[in-house]
Amino acid sequence: MASESIVVFAQFQSAVDEGFWHRFSSLKLNKLGIDDSPIPITGFYAPCSHPQVSNHLTLLAESLPSESNEQSSTAATSGGNRNRCPVPGILYNTNTIESFHALDKKSLLKAEAKKIWDDIHTGKAVEDSAVLSRFLLISFADLKKWTFHYWFAFPALVLDPPATLVDLRRASQYFSLEEAKSVSAACNEWRNSSLTADVPFFLVCVDPNSLATVKHIKDWETCQSDGNKLLFGFYDPCHLPNNPGWPLRNFLALISVRWNLKSVRFLCYRENRGFADLGLSLVGEALITVPQGRAAKTGNGLGWRDHQCLPNAVGWEQNKGRQVSRCISLAKSMDPTRLAISAADLNLKLMRWRALPSLNLNALSSMKCLLLGAGTLGCQVARMLMAWGVRKITLVDNGRVAMSNPLRQSLYTLDDCLNGGEYKATAAVKSLGRIFPAVDAEGVVMAIPMPGHPVPSQEEDNVLEDCRRLHDLVDSHDAVFLLTDTRESRWLPTLLCANTNKITITAALGFDSFLVMRHGAGPFSSNDERQRLGCYFCSDVVAPIDSTANRTLDQQCTVTRPGLAPIASALAVELLVGILHHPQGIFADGELANSSNSGSCEQPLGVLPHQIRGSLSQFSQMTLVGQSSNSCTACSSTVVSEYQERGMEFIIQAINHPTYLEDLTGLTELMKSASSFQLDWDNDDDDDDCIEI
Amino acid sequence: MGTKEEAQGTLSSTDFGVAASAFILNWNTVCSSFPPWTWVLSHHQVEGYLSLENVLLSSTQEEHSELSFPEAGKHSHQEDPIDVDDATLVHTNPCKVHYYDLHIIYCNSYRVPVLYFRAYDSDGEPLEFDEIEKDLPAYSKKALSDSKWTFITQEEHPYLNRPWYKLHPCGTSEWMKLLFHADDALAKTGVAIELYLVAWLSVVGHVVGLRIPFEMMKQL
Numbered sequence A: 001m002a003s004e005s006i007v008v009f010a011q012f013q014s015a016v017d018e019g020f021w022h023r024f025s026s027l028k029l030n031k032l033g034i035d036d037s038p039i040p041i042t043g044f045y046a047p048c049s050h051p052q053v054s055n056h057l058t059l060l061a062e063s064l065p066s067e068s069n070e071q072s073s074t075a076a077t078s079g080g081n082r083n084r085c086p087v088p089g090i091l092y093n094t095n096t097i098e099s100f101h102a103l104d105k106k107s108l109l110k111a112e113a114k115k116i117w118d119d120i121h122t123g124k125a126v127e128d129s130a131v132l133s134r135f136l137l138i139s140f141a142d143l144k145k146w147t148f149h150y151w152f153a154f155p156a157l158v159l160d161p162p163a164t165l166v167d168l169r170r171a172s173q174y175f176s177l178e179e180a181k182s183v184s185a186a187c188n189e190w191r192n193s194s195l196t197a198d199v200p201f202f203l204v205c206v207d208p209n210s211l212a213t214v215k216h217i218k219d220w221e222t223c224q225s226d227g228n229k230l231l232f233g234f235y236d237p238c239h240l241p242n243n244p245g246w247p248l249r250n251f252l253a254l255i256s257v258r259w260n261l262k263s264v265r266f267l268c269y270r271e272n273r274g275f276a277d278l279g280l281s282l283v284g285e286a287l288i289t290v291p292q293g294r295a296a297k298t299g300n301g302l303g304w305r306d307h308q309c310l311p312n313a314v315g316w317e318q319n320k321g322r323q324v325s326r327c328i329s330l331a332k333s334m335d336p337t338r339l340a341i342s343a344a345d346l347n348l349k350l351m352r353w354r355a356l357p358s359l360n361l362n363a364l365s366s367m368k369c370l371l372l373g374a375g376t377l378g379c380q381v382a383r384m385l386m387a388w389g390v391r392k393i394t395l396v397d398n399g400r401v402a403m404s405n406p407l408r409q410s411l412y413t414l415d416d417c418l419n420g421g422e423y424k425a426t427a428a429v430k431s432l433g434r435i436f437p438a439v440d441a442e443g444v445v446m447a448i449p450m451p452g453h454p455v456p457s458q459e460e461d462n463v464l465e466d467c468r469r470l471h472d473l474v475d476s477h478d479a480v481f482l483l484t485d486t487r488e489s490r491w492l493p494t495l496l497c498a499n500t501n502k503i504t505i506t507a508a509l510g511f512d513s514f515l516v517m518r519h520g521a522g523p524f525s526s527n528d529e530r531q532r533l534g535c536y537f538c539s540d541v542v543a544p545i546d547s548t549a550n551r552t553l554d555q556q557c558t559v560t561r562p563g564l565a566p567i568a569s570a571l572a573v574e575l576l577v578g579i580l581h582h583p584q585g586i587f588a589d590g591e592l593a594n595s596s597n598s599g600s601c602e603q604p605l606g607v608l609p610h611q612i613r614g615s616l617s618q619f620s621q622m623t624l625v626g627q628s629s630n631s632c633t634a635c636s637s638t639v640v641s642e643y644q645e646r647g648m649e650f651i652i653q654a655i656n657h658p659t660y661l662e663d664l665t666g667l668t669e670l671m672k673s674a675s676s677f678q679l680d681w682d683n684d685d686d687d688d689d690c691i692e693i
Numbered sequence B: 001m002g003t004k005e006e007a008q009g010t011l012s013s014t015d016f017g018v019a020a021s022a023f024i025l026n027w028n029t030v031c032s033s034f035p036p037w038t039w040v041l042s043h044h045q046v047e048g049y050l051s052l053e054n055v056l057l058s059s060t061q062e063e064h065s066e067l068s069f070p071e072a073g074k075h076s077h078q079e080d081p082i083d084v085d086d087a088t089l090v091h092t093n094p095c096k097v098h099y100y101d102l103h104i105i106y107c108n109s110y111r112v113p114v115l116y117f118r119a120y121d122s123d124g125e126p127l128e129f130d131e132i133e134k135d136l137p138a139y140s141k142k143a144l145s146d147s148k149w150t151f152i153t154q155e156e157h158p159y160l161n162r163p164w165y166k167l168h169p170c171g172t173s174e175w176m177k178l179l180f181h182a183d184d185a186l187a188k189t190g191v192a193i194e195l196y197l198v199a200w201l202s203v204v205g206h207v208v209g210l211r212i213p214f215e216m217m218k219q220l
């Protein structure tokens, strides 16, 4: 057996640009649906252009028909691009992975091989030689997971017996110096003319004067002249020194069938940096025995020249030497959720890069925020938190979305108001997910127990349950925003936060003025001698440093100027970011804007105030500091230790007995104001506009 | 280049077009042995961008075992009863090479050119950024971590609408200004529009390991 001397062809290799899958996905979604009829596609290849790397048959977005039925996109593919020689192909896409695996690969390959065989016999392959490299692609596009299973076949007609190799050497060794020069020039000219650049099969004629010309294969007859060297050239994608590339297989079949040649001299044309490289190109001579094989059985003696007698075909691409399909996942570039996440991250990273090198993005993304109240303030605070990269947000509210809400409460739309209105906590979570799918938001429908609002004994268990739930919620979060509409609903959360030493931020609104403040650390949080900063209730009894701004806020039901809540919400979130980035965190002293005590530790984010009060009527804003009060009804050590010792019993007492807290701390202010707004509360109970700030 | 733009280190969109065609001509004649840059028109055929595709940029190519172990098809084990004949050479060890596509796109908001790029392996599968980083020369890695001028982000390609990597343009005009002002002669005579892109790419190309041919640099 002379099996060592048969021609061994290097298999064609495929590459699929992600653009192909992008366009195919949109074609599938917008036009094809479940229609799985085969789609004509165009692959592109070019001669090998690198001494160590073979060229691949590549599918690009342009390989597919355009989605709009216009043929305009084909303009891009025609026009003789030397690096994109078009090759016709066909795509069988299945709708399930099972049908993908069930495809009859043998028959599919045979069907394509038959097309090539037909084109050889009809002469079409002589006119348009690219059809010799016709290919087949089967695929399953899992558009839910952005995963694509696929398998290429490059059908090759099998010569039986195989062609034998008489000679194979570098073209530079085969040609004389003079011939080589002329061949290179002629090939370069062929490759640079827009008429021929993408014609992958050709003839090289070298006359006795070493003058080379490159011609179309249909001009074969005219090249027959004594003394001429005639070579069958093809764009060889393969780089290997001992193997011609795949396109030669069907070319040999064509040569054998059309011209009945026994001995074929071929040129594997390869390039380097865009020019003919005869050191890389190969010249070889192959002997073709008129195939007998099955033709002999039919008994007509024509062998290959019999159109009816389709030879065997091979050509399914191997995947790293194995007979398996390939799979590519493009979730990274196609999954909208992933894209949204990376875009959001990018934005913050850019900010860190350009302006805030000390920005701690991990602290922000791992921070768990509890928002009490999902009204105007709650909606806006949640949005601002997401913008800063906070991902874990829990909203507590027991109200429903009313018709008047969507205009001011930025997470809701009219749909949320229909049929009695969705719970705000629920609607807000849905809305956050629509804005940013990676948010980890949770809604809790729950009323916040309030002192001075006695509960009937049959409801006491429920209220206690709510208290425990709130306790657990505060416990499991890192920062708490007090964004409810009434003063007394802030009392229990303030106490719970002081007890567990959580970062606490309060925002409260009047008609045209606001207060945003951070609460100081809890009374037992540190043995630091310094005085703690006050909480929302402390500032009631301790005069702020600047006593000119002592406007009482949200002590009554009121409407506010629409611009106020977004301003206060934004400041509340910026304040949180300031605390997170301050070395002392919750223990940081209150700093004042433009004052000498702000210079103690210059932070990249600027001063970290305790309170910000602002007025829209003056378009003014000021920072204040208020220390904690020993007789505070919410954060003083007396109250917190009472809670620690007596727990829920203490809470129920505070809720049911208006004088209890007063007795405990010796204060009357809280109760006075509580009774004054209790009137409003009762009157306006069903008036959502007014209650929900 | 208008003196005002020049003073700011920026470029107008018209000048970008002019600079781009000069750049293509310059590149493709001065260094004809390099892959050519081409001008790609957008759908509306009014705007466009510079493109250099399918470049093997990485210098970290491994030796290709494929060369030493060619294996005929009959030796490979069969998972699926598919015909492979003796005349088939299967690429058993496809070489690990990385291809890069580079696009230079004008950015209207920063009024500077922006380098977009992506990388993929020989199958066409896109590379993750950490794989790209391994390809980058050491000086580039250093520049990426230290410098205020080079920040790689992944954003949607303005014409292809798919995510590509890009060198964020917000520092570009600053260093272009420095580049031009550092040279007194250039500062006096004004900089030819044609040189803007060469100068720009000499800095930016560095980051992705693209070296500007020396012949082009000489004109600076």
Ligand SMILES: [Zn+2]
Pocket: A534, A535, A536, A537, A538, A539, A628, A629, A632, A633, A634, A635, A636
């Ligand atoms: Zn207090």
